[in-house]
Amino acid sequence: MAGIKSLAKDTAVYGISSIVGRFLNWCLVPLYTNVFSSGEYGVVTYLYAIVAMALIVLTYGMETGFFRFANHDRYKDAGEVYSTSLISLGCTSTLFFAVLMLFLNPVSRALDCASNPEYVWIMALAVAIDAYTSIPFAYLRFCNRAMRFAMLKLVNIGLNIGLNLFFILLCPWLLKVAPETVDWFYSPGFGIGYIFLANLIASAATLFMLLPEITGVRFRFNFTLLKEMIRYSFPLLILGIAGIMNQTVDKILLPMLVADKADAMSQLGIYGANYKIAIIMVMFIQAFRFAYEPFIFSQNRSRGEDKVKSYADAMKYFFIFALVIFLAVMFYLPVLRYFIAPAYFSGLKVVPVIMIAELAFGIFFNLSLWYKLSDCTIWGTWFSLMGLAITLLGNILLVPHIGYMGCAWAALACYCTMAVVSYMVGRKRFPIPYQLGRMGCYMAIAAVLYCAGMLVETPYLALTLFIRTVLLVFFVVIALRTERIPLPFINKNPKRGL
Template identity: 25%
Template structure:
């Protein structure tokens, strides 16, 4: 088995585990928010969301982009200079701890000013409480990023995806049952972060993932910060792209339009779920290949992984694109179906983001963090300019076009620079064929102008589409040897004999 196949199988296993953890986290997070929304007023629920948004921005600054840089840096140093890994980890933890404490103080002192910006007096007290969660949250994220550098997923899944959301849910449910005041929600948030950090720290110490030490290597620290700062700025620009459409819809239109749009937006943002899950182990494994100067293997991993992510995402995209009314109605009810055109536009943008693969992470792996920053800067500018031009004329659809265009610009820029620097691109012939087939079949179904208002009526159409699509992919011989090797590995791991499917795959490979 080739080194690329081995890397792909490790990434595939990690992707499945991270995907399951993400679904669990989303489920418990939804329950927590549902309880808060149910037992407190809409205004208080709004304050809660504003406080977490401000805290999220502070978290990006407090961690200095380390959450994205450490998986690459640790994997890289493990391959090139393993003697420096301990000092790198210790230096990163000390820098994050000190910086997060500084930003906690800044957030507490500036809470009143932030509340004035949003014209919401209750936000000041909320920020003064929730700010104490910042150091704990920053250290949790840093420890998880360190574990990623060692090619591990359990710290992310067990603690960020399971321990934290369950702890917060239990504390929120207890507060609702005992009829505690609204401020309790923020104390519960801080306590859940404390519990998670303590549990994670104990587990890291128990499994001896690395040795805790208090050494600060200033040279390593400067190199890490220099490498990470563009990633921190990229994270801030990502917030701009995430929230610009909502804020500008509120400015130009009404809260009702904002509410309708925010039924479509979170659904469309589900599309990169497999891409993000695959990124978790792609970063350290691809970094090791790059450190070994195995660009051929890295290119093969990139191409096959991109094809897998596209094939997994296609069914979700098909439902959103072909039946946007039924999709929104299923999640939010019939009164939100007027946002269906916006969902279709957003789905196109996020699918474009998905089908080009992990170009952003690949730029991080080869050390081109500034290229990511420039690409996101152009994307954010595109987003804001198009929002200003289109929202007054087209409302939700204009905001959706602006967001989709921003993601398209960012991904074209990243893919261009990745190809220019490494000649890596996602378009193997066995990936291009499924792309063409999907475009043709989706276009034919769309031309029928099917009007489906119930998601259950859409399922037979979707199953027919996937059946035809799968048949055409097989007939076009778009199956790679890595696909068969992964299938055989899964068969062996599950302990079952899938002889008929194996014969079909071998016939069309």
């Protein structure tokens, strides 16, 4: 239980940077959807989907590889593992940016940015920096320096948000009232390019802040170690590419599967904006992931049944909390929807589908421990490739007929299949006594409460939200009582008298 408490604590700290940080970024969605058309926002969604895939390729599974070999019995010196990883990613990130600049024009044409190639090189430089800094951030997690990790992430996000507000709101206003203050650098025609420029400046600032972690280590390069790390991490690279494609390929394919180009980008903008509402589930999974990987590798070094029970408990508590997040978002959707402009409300129907899909992905990530701990990462590759095939087939079959809803249903089919197959294989190769019966009961209760909450429609929004809040609290209390977690506001041993 001590391990679970430590995992919960680290998840909470990492959540400060991941959940709170992404929430702040999420708050930019109203700005984007009110300032830019759905077609322009569709371009932003499209390019960030490409960037997410490029980031996976440029890190090539080295984060997980670093954790594995830094905890490996054969490599006692974690500093050597760290410096070898750092040098490797530094070389590949620099090479990536140099090659892209060499072929900037053809790449820009391929990404439908021929008229704005600066969008491409700005984001390429930002993603190269982010790939390189992934290892210093992993090192902070390895050293259990969660507070510095959270602080740096929050500064990055705060700077990004501040620059977005500066470029998109303040500069246009200054251009009207005091043009001489900004007309020497600000161009209204650059439009959505300022979103990308803000990202680049924030990434560069983060690199500067990480200099103590980068320069404070004695650089050693172990080529034999690197080959072992790449051999271990390569299947994770394929897994990561397939995994990120499962998350982003719908946004890349949609413009190809809708005949009208303008309508395609408009649909993509609406889908991308509503996807941001469901991102709350992604925030939680990301925070959990930051704490979970160091947790499972450190637990694996211990002996006995406690570590196996810790893995099972981690899955159960993850599932409970994810259901709470799902119910909360769906119950308060009448308020949360105003984070996007009313012109985008037609896409709200994707939110429950995407949230359930992301919950299934979180379950799959929990299940991934068996092939990571047994060094059978190739299984993760097969699962992700299988999921990618389902995603591609689902999008190709559904999007031409039902538009962006086809993207959502394809994602749900993909993640559910991956989770089920991973569980079936893992049960034979690395059996863990997951409490499936109890988790199934929680899911059934959440489903009943969700249906009841959706049926609650009163003329008064406040009354509707109050009834739904009661249903949400009811689920939380059931979970706390079932798991015998004491409520903090209840004194079990009240003093009688004075």
